[in-house]
Amino acid sequence: MPRYIHEFNWPDRAVVGTIGLPGTRTFYLQVRAGTQVVSVALEKQQAALLAEKIDEILDQLITVEGNPFSVPASTPLELVDNDQLDAVQEQFRTGAMSLGWDPTMAQVVIEAHPITNIDPDDNDEWHEDDGASETEMLLVRMPVGTARAFAMRTREIVGAGRPMCPLCGYPIDADGHLCPTLEV
Numbered sequence: 001m002p003r004y005i006h007e008f009n010w011p012d013r014a015v016v017g018t019i020g021l022p023g024t025r026t027f028y029l030q031v032r033a034g035t036q037v038v039s040v041a042l043e044k045q046q047a048a049l050l051a052e053k054i055d056e057i058l059d060q061l062i063t064v065e066g067n068p069f070s071v072p073a074s075t076p077l078e079l080v081d082n083d084q085l086d087a088v089q090e091q092f093r094t095g096a097m098s099l100g101w102d103p104t105m106a107q108v109v110i111e112a113h114p115i116t117n118i119d120p121d122d123n124d125e126w127h128e129d130d131g132a133s134e135t136e137m138l139l140v141r142m143p144v145g146t147a148r149a150f151a152m153r154t155r156e157i158v159g160a161g162r163p164m165c166p167l168c169g170y171p172i173d174a175d176g177h178l179c180p181t182l183e184v
Contacts, residue, residue, distance in 0.1 A: 003135040003136070004135055004136040004137075005136070005137055005138075005139050006031075006038040006091065006136065006137070006138045006139065007139045008031045008033050008036075008038075008138075008139065008140045008141065009105075009107075009141045010033075010107075010141065010142070010143065011031045011032060011033045011140060011142060011146075012032050012033050012034065013030070013031065013032040013081060013086075014029075014030075014031045014032075014110075014140055014142050014146065014150055015029075015030055015081050015083075015085070015150065015153055015154075016028065016029055016030075016042075016047045016050070016051075016150070016153065016154040016157050016158075017030060017084065017085035017157060018085075018157060019085065019088060021174070022160070022161045022162040022171075022174070023161070023162050023171065023173055023174065025044075025161065026041055027041065027042050027043065027044055027046075027047050027157070028040065028041055028042070028085060028088055028090070029042055029047070029050075029094070029110075029112060029138070030085050030086060030088065031138065031140050032086060037086050037087070037089075038091050038138055039085070039086075039088045039089060039090055039091060040090070040091050040092055040093070040094050040112050040138050041090050041092070041093045041094060042093075042094040042097070042112070043094075044158055044161070046094060046097060047154050047157065047158055048154070048155070048158045050097065050099065050110070050151075050154060051150075051151040051152075051154035051155045051158070052151075052155075053099050054099065054108055054147050054148075054150065054151040055148070055151045057099070057101055057108060058071050058072075058108070058144060058147060058148055058151075061101070061144070069103070069106040069144055070106070070144065071144045071148075072144065072145055072148050074148070075148045075149050075151075075152040076145045076148065076149060079145050079146055079148070079149035080149050080152065080153065081149065081153060082153065091136070091138070092114035092115075092136065093114065093115050094112045094113070094114065094115065094138075095113055095114055095115035095116055096112075096113045097110065097111065097112050097113070098110075098111040099111075102141060105141065106143065106144060107141040107142055107143055107144070107147075108141070108142055108143075108144065108147035109139070109140070109141050110138075110139075110140040110141075110142075111137060111138065111139055111140075112137060112138040113137045114136065114137070162174075165177055165179050167179050167181045167182070168180055168181045
């Protein structure tokens with residue numbers, strides 16, 4: 001069980017953003033409430049899947065008769081946050097994530113846990129990796145409109161990477177691309 005939880009209920013800001021150039025970007029989930037800011041690194045695929053699953057949860061909730069949670073069908077424009085990340089001090093690199101729904105508060109719940117490794121020679125015991133341990137986690141609860149805006153921004157950030165080669169589908173680097181379909 002985590003000993004320190006970075007908990008955010010109704011945060012002022014919850015976004016995914018990046019630092020670096022396409023191809024070498026580092027993705028961060030950053031949450032702020034007042035002066036408290038927590039940034040955790042995550043993989044591009046984790047960010048993409050998080051956005052996809054948030055939208056799936058919200059789309060499913062819309063189908064509940066009468067939409068009792070007032071889930072918006074589209075992103076409320078007033079909740080869109082296109083600003084850069086605040087100053088980043090990485091708390092930990094995300095390993096496991098979980099996503100849920102709290103019907104009592106009508107909020108999407110995100111949990112992020114640090115990467116941990118299992119040593120196969122040590123009877124499946126969990127070990128610390130680079131100083132991060134299961135002694136901390138990030139817990140974010142956000143209302144449905146904010147969650148919809150979070151998912152939209154995350155999809156845009158993920159999609160803003162390197163362009164894809166129309167022939168092979170691999171990313172094109174800034175300094176060129178050796179397309180395997182053109183090799184003879």
